[in-house]
Amino acid sequence: MRYYTLSCLFFFFLLIMAGCKKDDLTPPRDTAPARAMGDFIRNNYDLSLLAAAMQKTGLLDSLNQPGPFTCFAPDNKAFNDIGITSPRDFDAMDPESLRMLVRYHVFKDRKYISDFPLQMGNKYVTLAGAEMFVSSSGDLNATNTPAEKREVFVNGSMVYPDSKRNVALSNGVVHVIRKPLNFNAVTIQDYLQADTSLSIFVTVMKRCKLWDGLKDKGPFTVFVPDNEAFRKYNITADSAARLDPEKYEAIAFNIYPLALKSKRVFSTDWVQISGTSGPISSMINVGNFAIKPFYEYNWYYSSENAIIDMMDVIKEGFSTNGPSTLHYRNGFAIGADQLTSNGLVHRIDDLLLDPATLRK
Structure with a gap:
């Protein structure tokens, strides 16, 4: 009877531990969640302005295709800082310029932070056809910086740390950035x-x-x-x-x-x-x-x-x-x-x- 009681308590403890487990924001690459990039951006409040721009140019649904894609995603505050506070503000932009803007933030391939070489100016060809430049650096005061803690900038725009980087999706990965990227052809x-x-x-x-x-x-x-x-x-x-x-x-x-x-x-x-x-x-x-x-x-x-x-x-x-x-x-x-x-x-x-x- 005592053995039975202990077994039940142990099983109950395991259930409690399982119920307390949090979802990993960056799950293993081969077990990424089913949600595709286009749907993720569309349903993320902090990325609503980016979603509006992508929707207007026809890119959003394309990001539900197999890919894989890597997207450096400016959040709403990033757009606010350049004077864009509402989806209506995109109506005043030249359609081709807007198309270039949103496509410049995405390239084909799945690149987590650890995949960017620890050096300056790594080049990646975007969907706009132009190159972006990703620089990854470690702590200057340490002999080794874990890959996920490295400072990463793309074209001078900071990639946020922690849960805002390495957002794993079924067809790619999203990294949220501090300001929109600006390319002039x-x-x-x-x-x-x-x-x-x-x-x-x-x-x-x-x-x-x-x-x-x-x-x-x-x-x-x-x-x-x-x-x-x-x-x-x-x-x-x-x-x-x-x-x-x-x-x-x-x-x-x-x-x-x-x-x-x-x-x-x-x-x-x-x-x-x-x-x-x-x-x-x-x-x-x-x-x-x-x-x-x-x-x-x-x-x-x-x-x-x-x-x-x-x-x-x-x-x-x-x-x-x-x-x-x-x-x-x-x-x-x-x-x-x-x-x-x-x-x-x-x-x-x-x-x-x-x-x-x-x-x-």
Whole structure:
């Protein structure tokens, strides 16, 4: 009788343990849940704006096909940060541009975080036909970082940790990201030429004989102040058209396209490579100056700090030839990481260097 009672108690204990077991958000790859990617995105409240955009372009139902697919999914807050707060906002967008936008967030294959090599700029061809760049890094202060705890950014957009990454589905995997990815299927030159608010910068690049290079293969990275930023230094459309570059040190203006050196530097790359306090030699060096793009996400406040520090290589400190710290124009989500067919544009709110301090 005692043996029977103990057996019953043990069986009852097992039932309790089974009832308390939680579902794994990232189950083994060969036992992924039956729900397909299109249905998952459609029924996820935090992804409702992405679902609306995909529905409008006809992609959502396609993501129920066998695949497999990997989707970097901007949540609703990510869209809010670029001014999209309602599905109706997509109606104002050019249909082909919207189609490119949503297809650029997906590529064919199933890639969990552990599948991305521990290196910068891993390339994957998206459904839009253009490449995205995934960078994975470990803790700089540790000899080994578990794959699921690595810092991962795609085109400078942070992949959230924990339950927002590695969402396993029957036909792929979803990783939620901090901001929408921005790809422009034109050269940097075409991108700049199309925006009248950048016309002074275009004129300065032409006067300094840097303009023609911006249509070459690259890749190039260009930091672009708008007209308002130039006017703060008394550089107008008229004075820019008469600018004599011979009267200035070359660095005064060739720093913006990094002297046309072949570099593709996303806003978050430096932090992944060097942490928050790497040496000046590891920054973006041009002449005697260095550009330090800094990025930090505050998990307590769910906020991010994205700035650009200007450093003086000789003095090994902040630059005194202009602002020591700059910000991205119209915010990080809009101003940074504008990918083009031959490089990157970062829109900034000030000049990197005051030209008056670099006159010969």
